Amino acid sequence: MSCAGTTFGLIAYIAVSWSLAFFFPQSVLAFLLFEASLLLIYYLPVHPKMKFYMGASVLLVLMPVLGFVNGYYLEVAVQIGIYVALALGLNIVVGFAGLLNLGFVAFYAIGAYLWAIFGSPQANAFLPGGFFPLSPAWFFVFLLLSVAVGALAGTLLGLPVLRLRGDYLAIVTLGFAEVVRALVNNLDKPINFTNGPQGIAPIEKPPLFFRPLLEFFGIQFEPAKLYPLYFYFLVLSLVMVIILVTRRLENSRIGRAWKAIREDEIAAAAMGVPVVRTKLFGFAVGASFASAVGVLFAAKQVFINPESFTFMESIGVLAMVILGGMGSVPGAILGATGVTILNLQLLKGLSLWLNSLRQSGAVLSIPFLGSYSLSQLPAQFEPAKYERMVFGLILILMMIFRPQGVLPPREDRKL
Amino acid sequence: MELALEILPQVLVDGIVLGFMYALIALGYTMVYGVLEFINFAHSEIFVLGSFVGVEILLMLQSAGQLTAWPPALVLLLVIVAGMVISGLAAMALERVAYRPLQGGPRLVALISAVGASFFLQDALRLFESLWRNTFYLSYPTLDLLDETVPLTTNLVVPVKSILVIVTALLMLAALHFFVNRTRVGTAIRAVAQDPETASLMGIPVNRVIALTFFVGGAMGGLAGVLFGLHYSLVNPYSGFAPGIKAFTAAVLGGIGNIPGAMLGGMVLGLLEAFAASYLSILTNGAFGAEYKDVFAFLVLILILIFRPSGLLGEKLREGRA
Numbered sequence: 001m002s003c004a005g006t007t008f009g010l011i012a013y014i015a016v017s018w019s020l021a022f023f024f025p026q027s028v029l030a031f032l033l034f035e036a037s038l039l040l041i042y043y044l045p046v047h048p049k050m051k052f053y054m055g056a057s058v059l060l061v062l063m064p065v066l067g068f069v070n071g072y073y074l075e076v077a078v079q080i081g082i083y084v085a086l087a088l089g090l091n092i093v094v095g096f097a098g099l100l101n102l103g104f105v106a107f108y109a110i111g112a113y114l115w116a117i118f119g120s121p122q123a124n125a126f127l128p129g130g131f132f133p134l135s136p137a138w139f140f141v142f143l144l145l146s147v148a149v150g151a152l153a154g155t156l157l158g159l160p161v162l163r164l165r166g167d168y169l170a171i172v173t174l175g176f177a178e179v180v181r182a183l184v185n186n187l188d189k190p191i192n193f194t195n196g197p198q199g200i201a202p203i204e205k206p207p208l209f210f211r212p213l214l215e216f217f218g219i220q221f222e223p224a225k226l227y228p229l230y231f232y233f234l235v236l237s238l239v240m241v242i243i244l245v246t247r248r249l250e251n252s253r254i255g256r257a258w259k260a261i262r263e264d265e266i267a268a269a270a271m272g273v274p275v276v277r278t279k280l281f282g283f284a285v286g287a288s289f290a291s292a293v294g295v296l297f298a299a300k301q302v303f304i305n306p307e308s309f310t311f312m313e314s315i316g317v318l319a320m321v322i323l324g325g326m327g328s329v330p331g332a333i334l335g336a337t338g339v340t341i342l343n344l345q346l347l348k349g350l351s352l353w354l355n356s357l358r359q360s361g362a363v364l365s366i367p368f369l370g371s372y373s374l375s376q377l378p379a380q381f382e383p384a385k386y387e388r389m390v391f392g393l394i395l396i397l398m399m400i401f402r403p404q405g406v407l408p409p410r411e412d413r414k415l
Numbered sequence: 416m417e418l419a420l421e422i423l424p425q426v427l428v429d430g431i432v433l434g435f436m437y438a439l440i441a442l443g444y445t446m447v448y449g450v451l452e453f454i455n456f457a458h459s460e461i462f463v464l465g466s467f468v469g470v471e472i473l474l475m476l477q478s479a480g481q482l483t484a485w486p487p488a489l490v491l492l493l494v495i496v497a498g499m500v501i502s503g504l505a506a507m508a509l510e511r512v513a514y515r516p517l518q519g520g521p522r523l524v525a526l527i528s529a530v531g532a533s534f535f536l537q538d539a540l541r542l543f544e545s546l547w548r549n550t551f552y553l554s555y556p557t558l559d560l561l562d563e564t565v566p567l568t569t570n571l572v573v574p575v576k577s578i579l580v581i582v583t584a585l586l587m588l589a590a591l592h593f594f595v596n597r598t599r600v601g602t603a604i605r606a607v608a609q610d611p612e613t614a615s616l617m618g619i620p621v622n623r624v625i626a627l628t629f630f631v632g633g634a635m636g637g638l639a640g641v642l643f644g645l646h647y648s649l650v651n652p653y654s655g656f657a658p659g660i661k662a663f664t665a666a667v668l669g670g671i672g673n674i675p676g677a678m679l680g681g682m683v684l685g686l687l688e689a690f691a692a693s694y695l696s697i698l699t700n701g702a703f704g705a706e707y708k709d710v711f712a713f714l715v716l717i718l719i720l721i722f723r724p725s726g727l728l729g730e731k732l733r734e735g736r737a
Contacts, residue, residue, distance in 0.1 A: 098523070100523050100526065100527070102530070160717070160721045161717065161720065161721070164720055164721075164724065166522060166523050166526075167453060167454050167522060167523070167526050168667075168720055168724065170454070170523075170526060171454065171660075171663065171667075171716070172716065172717055172720055174660070175660070175713035175716050175717060176713070176717070178660070178709065178710075178713055179710050179713050179714070182706070182707065182709055182710045183710070185706075186703075186706045186707065189702070190701075190702040190703075311656070315530060315534060318527070318530075319531075322527060381542070381545060381546060386538045386541070386542065388534040388535070388537050388538040389534070389535055389537075389538035389539060389542070391531070391534050392530075392531040392532060392533070392534030392535030392536070392537075392538065393531070393535055394531070395527055395528060395530060395531025395532075395534070396513050396528050396531040396532055396535065399517060399524050399525075399527050399528040399531065400513075400516045400517065400528065403520070403524050
């Protein structure tokens with residue numbers, strides 16, 4: 001009976017939080033409450049079928065409608081989706097196989113530049129014929145291609161370095177990411193491949209292949225309104241595919257081999273696990289996910305430059321995986337969502353609030369310490385600019401107090 | 416070719432200066448690695464902290480109007496000692512807060528904590544400077560003495576600041592060598608590095624020795640920070656990343672855990688980098704220029720780790736260490 005009660009409670013919660021977000025489109029809090037409903041759906045003891053229906057309706061119906069009212073929410077949702085996909089990829093490398101990769105962003109950059117170069121006039125700079133930009137229909141071809149290119153890049157890096165011990169591997173991957181970034185930054189001469197620090201624009205968006213269908217039903221949309229929704233569903237499908245692949249891998253022979261290596265490499269080798277090959281496969285799978293997400297990112301941004309692929313980004317994704325719990329798929333999703341919301345909404349909100357305080361010229365009077373005019377608050381003090389501090393604190397505090405993360409993987413929980 | 420030979424002495428001086436910087440920073444990585452076997456990723460921020468201590472003291476002296484009144488040697492001594500002490504203490508505090516609670520756990524846990532500490536310290540420095548000076552890009556006030564030059568030959572003019580870097584670094588490296596190899600405390604550090612359990616059975620307070628190692632390594636990093644600031648003049652909270660990672664490369668190049676190795680590795684890497692920065696463009700007819708010097712350092716790191724993970728001077732490491 002409690003099950004039915006919980007179900008109704010949950011439905012009521014979703015309805016209320018959704019209406020709040022719908023009728024108060026400026027409220028970050030309402031949106032957060034609505035986002036939390038997914039977590040509740042996952043955790044509360046509800047019939048699995050109900051979970052599926054509720055999750056599907058939140059993701060496929062309620063969120064898009066909300067996003068249609070307030071485009072910013074959709075933007076946030078797409079960002080979250082991108083980071084969830086990245087975190088799931090890194091989770092395979094760090095969480096399952098136990099290989100600390102500090103240069104994950106390199107593969108993301110490779111994918112992004114793959115589509116950016118050929119999906120914009122950039123490729124004309126070094127290929128004759130003037131075929132570029134490729135037509136949007138090629139986007140899906142490149143999405144598939146990027147999986148292969150990412151896997152190849154991962155293998156090429158992995159082959160020499162995977163024999164190294166854990167912390168050396170971390171530094172080498174970091175170095176690799178810096179090399180990739182330096183190359184992207186400087187390969188505008190002698191031949192202009194990447195257009196250097198100026199970046200590449202405009203990058204083609206994916207094709208609106210469903211347009212005839214919409215027109216058939218007589219629905220007319222402005223492309224400006226349509227694209228955010230379209231990207232939302234693209235990211236959602238990519239995340240779903242990645243979750244599916246990750247889940248299948250996790251419970252397969254190869255997934256068990258990863259975990260065996262993570263727990264004890266020598267013992268795993270003694271049991272006949274081909275250590276280097278298994279590690280390499282994990283590395284390649286993670287890299288190919290990141291690379292595919294990169295293609296999507298480039299298409300969404302229309303403009304990319306090397307600034308988007310700094311070490312900071314790698315650490316951000318690592319913080320997501322560690323916050324959620326290494327080796328746990330729901331953990332990676334939760335971590336990515338949490339950190340992205342923290343970054344995009346909470347810190348920015350705090351900055352805006354401080355700014356308004358500063359402009360209001362209010363005077364704060366503290367007993368015994370005298371009064372302090374808030375307009376004197378230095379303009380440099382903007383929480384949104386201190387994301388490194390936030391990532392750093394997450395990493396240190398998690399390592400000291402809860403190294404297994406907020407949602408550790410199931411088998412650890414049993415112990 | 417004419418040009419290539421003409422700039423050679425200048426390139427050598429640049430390389431040596433850079434090499435001593437890397438050597439000083441690399442000592443911090445290598446000493447900590449020796450006792451704890453983990454990469455103190457936040458060491459680059461300890462180095463930057465040294466730069467900031469130096470610039471703050473000089474700016475304060477300047478605003479008090481004392482910068483030119485005091486003898487330059489005294490100013491330099493004050494800045495260097497303050498930078499070393501504060502950086503050393505900061506490294507000790509870092510060990511106490513972020514690493515000691517993790518002792519005995521998996522090594523990756525400590526490494527992740529170190530990466531977090533590095534990020535945290537960068538922004539903490541930025542926050543402090545933003546609130547204090549309203550900007551976090553600072554530049555060292557000019558000291559007239561440092562900008563004077565000593566002509567050695569017709570086409571080689573060495574600025575005093577380069578000589579300062581070389582002399583100070585040599586003195587400190589010699590002092591460190593004496594400290595580690597000839598004193599009781601230094602022996603304790605080496606004992607802990609070899610075998611912490613046995614050392615503790617022999618009555619060596621292991622935790623205190625580890626803290627001391629952090630202090631010494633941090634002080635060397637702080638010294639490098641002050642010298643870096645005096646030499647290149649511009650500092651910001653994020654300027655430690657590249658020197659830090661290169662110094663780590665230097666430590667690995669020399670054989671991590673090995674103190675003379677760190678000095679040698681730093682020197683080799685500094686010279687390589689100076690040569691790459693000046694000659695890459697000449698050799699490739701301008702196709703690849705000095706902007707690839709960072710790539711170069713990373714390639715060196717990757718190649719050493721693949722072909723000789725124990726470094727130039729490193730002995731064959733025990734199973735589980737290499």
